[in-house]
Amino acid sequence: MQNEFYETWNTLTQQTLENLKKLGEANLKLSEKLMREQIELTNQLVATTTASAQEVAGTKDVKQFATLQAELAQECGKKVLASSRTCADIVAEAGKVYGQLFENGVKTAADNAQKVQQKAQQKAA
Secondary structure, three states: OHHHHHHHHHHHHHHHHHHHHHHHHHHHHHHHHHHHHHHHHHHHHHHHHHHHHHHHHOOOOHHHHHHHHHHHHHHHHHHHHHHHHHHHHHHHHHHHHHHHHHHHHHHHHHHHHHHHHHHHHHHHO
16 A cells, blocks of 8 residues: 555656746746747837937927927837737736646546545455
């Protein structure tokens, strides 16, 4: 009985470690995707702001200055909104992966519990 217990415990430990490894890989992929998106957004905002700053530097009219600032804010807002949507898609995709990992973990635990129960019933009989 003890050997069976240790075998079951060993199997459960191995499966847990495999699931933790998969979780770590999923977290790493999520972090990489979000970081890439953040870098892309930053690059776009710097380019947009730089181009606008050059234009603003050449203006002397207050109304034109205000118009250019409003255009800059609108353009930056569009870029931030697009990036937010992309990030939401990335997180939703990661949620699916986490859901699958959870389902696999529950299924594995249920399978192991069933095996232990069957072995216990066989011993009792």
